Amino acid sequence: MTDIPAPRHIPDRLDKPLRSAIFSWEALLVVVAVAIFAINSFASPYFLDPYSLSDLTFNFTEKGLIAFAMALLIISGEIDLSVAAIIALASTMMGMAVQAGAGTPALVAIGIVVGLGCGAFNGLLVTRLGLPSIVVTIGTMSLFRGIAFIILGDQAYKGYPSSFAFFGQGYVWWVVSFELVLFLIAAIVYWFLLHRTSFGRRVFAIGNNPIAAQFSGVRVGRTKFILFCLTGLMSGIASVLITSRLGSTRPSIAQGYELEVITMVVLGGVSILGGAGSILGVVLAAFIMGLVTFGLGLLNVPGIVMSIFIGLLLIIVIALPIVWRRLRGGR
Amino acid sequence: MIWGACTLPLVGRVGEAVLRSKTGETGWGGDISTHQDLDMLDNPHPAHDVRDPPHKGEGEAAPRLTLSGISKSFPGVRALHDVSLSLYPGQVTALIGENGAGKSTLVKIMTGIYQPDGGTISIDGQAITLPSAHAAFGHGVTAIHQETVLFDDLSVAENIFLGHAPRTRFGTIDWRTMRKNAREVLDTMHAGHIDADARLKDLGIANKHLVAVARAMSIDAQIVIMDEPTAALSMKEIEELFLLIEFLKSDGKAILFISHKFDEIYRIADRYTVFRDGEMVGEGLIRDAGQSQIVRLMVGRAVDHIFPQRKAEIGAPVLSVSGLSHPTEFNDIGFELHKGEILGFYGLVGAGRSEVMQAISGITRTSAGTITLEGKTLAPKSAADSIDAGIVYVPEERGKQGVVIGLPIFQNVSLPSLKRTSKSGLLRLSEEFDLARSYTERLDLRASSLSQDVGTLSGGNQQKIVIAKWLATSPKVIILDEPTKGIDIGSKAAVHGFMAELVAQGLSVIMVSSELPEILGMSDRVVVMREGLVAAVYDNKGLDAETLVRTAAGIVA
Numbered sequence A: 001m002t003d004i005p006a007p008r009h010i011p012d013r014l015d016k017p018l019r020s021a022i023f024s025w026e027a028l029l030v031v032v033a034v035a036i037f038a039i040n041s042f043a044s045p046y047f048l049d050p051y052s053l054s055d056l057t058f059n060f061t062e063k064g065l066i067a068f069a070m071a072l073l074i075i076s077g078e079i080d081l082s083v084a085a086i087i088a089l090a091s092t093m094m095g096m097a098v099q100a101g102a103g104t105p106a107l108v109a110i111g112i113v114v115g116l117g118c119g120a121f122n123g124l125l126v127t128r129l130g131l132p133s134i135v136v137t138i139g140t141m142s143l144f145r146g147i148a149f150i151i152l153g154d155q156a157y158k159g160y161p162s163s164f165a166f167f168g169q170g171y172v173w174w175v176v177s178f179e180l181v182l183f184l185i186a187a188i189v190y191w192f193l194l195h196r197t198s199f200g201r202r203v204f205a206i207g208n209n210p211i212a213a214q215f216s217g218v219r220v221g222r223t224k225f226i227l228f229c230l231t232g233l234m235s236g237i238a239s240v241l242i243t244s245r246l247g248s249t250r251p252s253i254a255q256g257y258e259l260e261v262i263t264m265v266v267l268g269g270v271s272i273l274g275g276a277g278s279i280l281g282v283v284l285a286a287f288i289m290g291l292v293t294f295g296l297g298l299l300n301v302p303g304i305v306m307s308i309f310i311g312l313l314l315i316i317v318i319a320l321p322i323v324w325r326r327l328r329g330g331r
Numbered sequence B: 001m002i003w004g005a006c007t008l009p010l011v012g013r014v015g016e017a018v019l020r021s022k023t024g025e026t027g028w029g030g031d032i033s034t035h036q037d038l039d040m041l042d043n044p045h046p047a048h049d050v051r052d053p054p055h056k057g058e059g060e061a062a063p064r065l066t067l068s069g070i071s072k073s074f075p076g077v078r079a080l081h082d083v084s085l086s087l088y089p090g091q092v093t094a095l096i097g098e099n100g101a102g103k104s105t106l107v108k109i110m111t112g113i114y115q116p117d118g119g120t121i122s123i124d125g126q127a128i129t130l131p132s133a134h135a136a137f138g139h140g141v142t143a144i145h146q147e148t149v150l151f152d153d154l155s156v157a158e159n160i161f162l163g164h165a166p167r168t169r170f171g172t173i174d175w176r177t178m179r180k181n182a183r184e185v186l187d188t189m190h191a192g193h194i195d196a197d198a199r200l201k202d203l204g205i206a207n208k209h210l211v212a213v214a215r216a217m218s219i220d221a222q223i224v225i226m227d228e229p230t231a232a233l234s235m236k237e238i239e240e241l242f243l244l245i246e247f248l249k250s251d252g253k254a255i256l257f258i259s260h261k262f263d264e265i266y267r268i269a270d271r272y273t274v275f276r277d278g279e280m281v282g283e284g285l286i287r288d289a290g291q292s293q294i295v296r297l298m299v300g301r302a303v304d305h306i307f308p309q310r311k312a313e314i315g316a317p318v319l320s321v322s323g324l325s326h327p328t329e330f331n332d333i334g335f336e337l338h339k340g341e342i343l344g345f346y347g348l349v350g351a352g353r354s355e356v357m358q359a360i361s362g363i364t365r366t367s368a369g370t371i372t373l374e375g376k377t378l379a380p381k382s383a384a385d386s387i388d389a390g391i392v393y394v395p396e397e398r399g400k401q402g403v404v405i406g407l408p409i410f411q412n413v414s415l416p417s418l419k420r421t422s423k424s425g426l427l428r429l430s431e432e433f434d435l436a437r438s439y440t441e442r443l444d445l446r447a448s449s450l451s452q453d454v455g456t457l458s459g460g461n462q463q464k465i466v467i468a469k470w471l472a473t474s475p476k477v478i479i480l481d482e483p484t485k486g487i488d489i490g491s492k493a494a495v496h497g498f499m500a501e502l503v504a505q506g507l508s509v510i511m512v513s514s515e516l517p518e519i520l521g522m523s524d525r526v527v528v529m530r531e532g533l534v535a536a537v538y539d540n541k542g543l544d545a546e547t548l549v550r551t552a553a554g555i556v557a
Helices: A017-022 A025-043 A050-057 A061-075 A083-099 A104-129 A133-152 A162-169 A178-196 A198-208 A210-215 A220-246 A257-267 A279-298 A303-328 B002-023 B030-040 B103-110 B133-138 B156-161 B175-188 B205-218 B235-250 B262-268 B291-299 B353-360 B383-389 B398-402 B409-421 B429-442 B459-471 B489-504 B516-522 B545-553
Strands: A171-173 B065-074 B077-087 B092-096 B118-123 B126-128 B141-144 B223-227 B254-258 B271-276 B279-285 B317-325 B333-338 B342-347 B368-373 B376-378 B391-394 B477-481 B508-512 B525-530 B533-539
Touching: A017 A025, A025 A279, A050 A178, A050 A279, A061 A178, A061 A198, A061 A220, A061 A257, A061 A279, A083 A104, A083 A133, A083 A220, A083 A257, A104 A133, A104 A162, A104 A220, A162 A178, A162 A220, A171 A178, A178 A198, A178 A220, A178 A279, A198 A210, A198 A220, A198 B409, A210 A220, A210 B398, A257 A279, A257 A303, A279 A303, B065 B103, B077 B092, B077 B103, B077 B254, B092 B262, B092 B291, B103 B141, B103 B223, B103 B254, B133 B141, B141 B205, B156 B175, B156 B205, B175 B205, B205 B235, B235 B254, B235 B262, B254 B262, B262 B291, B271 B291, B279 B291, B317 B353, B333 B508, B333 B533, B342 B353, B342 B516, B342 B545, B353 B391, B353 B477, B353 B508, B376 B383, B383 B391, B391 B459, B398 B459, B409 B429, B409 B459, B429 B459, B459 B477, B459 B489, B489 B508, B489 B516, B508 B516, B516 B545, B525 B545, B533 B545
Parallel strands: B077 B279, B092 B254, B092 B271, B141 B223, B223 B254, B342 B508, B342 B525, B391 B477, B477 B508
Antiparallel strands: B065 B077, B065 B118, B118 B126, B271 B279, B317 B333, B317 B368, B368 B376, B525 B533
16 A cells, blocks of 8 residues: 555665654653652652662562563563462472572572473473463463462471572672672573574564464474573572572462563563564563552552552553554544 | 545536436435535525436436545555545446555445545435444445454354344343344345354355345345455355345345456446545446456556466476375375476365465475475475475465564565574674565565565565565475465566566476466466365466366366
């Protein structure tokens, strides 16, 4: 329909990069983040303190790590609702290992391997049996956390070695925590993976049209399996961090995190329908979520109100682009 | 200019209104609107209308539905500009135009899915608006699409009466009456063979069309839009559909018939309206218009579709297939493809041609058989394996299997070639742009930039992307499945010319096609398939269409 009379030479692109950057979703997120930052610093005198800001980062680093892998998974058209349950199971396994006298390196390895294993299990069910990921991961969400409950009951594992505390409580330099550094490194790695590699390109292709991608020689099943493994791996790493930060494991650990992770991803501009999104958006969304929950915390807003807020935010960010498109589409 | 645009439709409407009141054919509202229209032209004596006795005849009935001055734009695209269209009771009007001419947009406006930016829609002379699909339904406008949009898991009766099911005293659905009414409707349209209780998904496409028509009958729809209804039908089913259209005509329905096939248009239509680039460029009675005249209107120039002349230089066998079998779709398929050859695959829909091709290109698995490419046995486990070996499959369903809508042009073209355009997994954009440019420019793609989303391109240009992306892998064998299905004449000729170029360069081509002229005009040899088997292989010298059709249908000569 947009046939333009025969330009023999077709240019690479028409938009000036700067112009499209100014009108992007990411630019809007920056504005929102700055606004919330400003509101927070007016609302509470304690906010603009370096130690206070450092505490703030703990609100999003663990979830943000998972959100990077989740972003790729959602872009490919799949989803993983079991991430919080993977954290619980991995943490429980680490707790059992502590009882058996495992040292810090072994604990870290167990956390990561259990996470990876859970992700691979999800991936196998989805790609080999062809089941919808939302159903599979609702199932494994109950399964993984159920195992944690059976093992722990109303008990809690404690007694983690003191060297283990570094991952969730340690600082690399001044107020810069180990978690924040890990978050930033992961952001760069995932940005590179999604936007600069052929693997990332294939993820976008699968999310937009899995059949055409398969016909084009993309190994759709294998790619999705890798994405589930990555999501499990990141959940395992997050489990190590949370367990280290709390110094204990209860079966209800990280309850409800999956919702916050998905909210972060969608707020970051990743299409819940798949096929579009950016890591920069997810990083900004992680900051915004951290700012909001921390700000509300400083104002002594109770947790239940915060979860109402997260729920509303999730609905709004999913609805907004759809409503926006409908208004512009002239329907 | 502005005057011309405004007054012409108005004059037209007044003229028609007068005609209508003369013939007195239409029912309610006719006279009132006549007076209004005449008043608008300051005619103080509406009573001057002389009422002639009604006489029947094609040209003289008033239009049932009139669209005038309809415009519609989307961001960056002018889809329709000041178009008009009239549908007459008891007549079939063919809407003709190349892909991207604005036919689908018009259908969506008529069915209340899109709102026009300007213009008027009137039914029986009364201006109406169609703010929703429901409103269009209420005004008796129904559409039957290429792939019918009905509900697979509901019964035939439920589909017919969805939304206006008969109710019992208690407000619940009166199933007994619904079934009875459904059977009556089906019987009146000579479709009594359809079981009203059957699930829709158990019906073939032809019968689904019948159910859609029955639905139109059940609401007493006066305006029936058929958007390429024959695209997925066999010859026999098309003939049955035409009988049904004749029945609808005799019942006084106004029918809009959209098709790319001229033989169908000449067979069934009474009138034609031609669109080009979103504008109405001509209309009239089909019996007054020659085929070449309509084609000229469509493309804005005379196009004699001549297949490219080429001297085939056929070399050694490149691909040989033997004993290839699939549990359900095909059995014991064997053939050879030579270097520089175009091998046509002809057969009826469902003969298993696409399935064989998808097996050769690694998309579906086989249960037995061997594929040999240049002496090396190939057992592809995925499309990636076949592409690496040098066999590519350009699929039939452009939108579903071909292009990735949502990704820009250059990323679509580079997708199967990512291994070559990237270096140890890292993308190299300049390589991708170069690759995309060299192939899209060879195919004369019309696009504003290589970063444009393929979804914004017309069907013909999307097909060019589809061919370009697989060609960019520099294959040895290219399999084209219905390469010109549903694209306009201009693009067709471009695709055919390009195929000739490819084989001249030493590539080998397999062309699956259901269009006889294409098979006869392009192939060196023709494989005919029937019910999952190779029925015959012909040398295309003195081969005639009849032989092919008979072999494909299994009629012994």
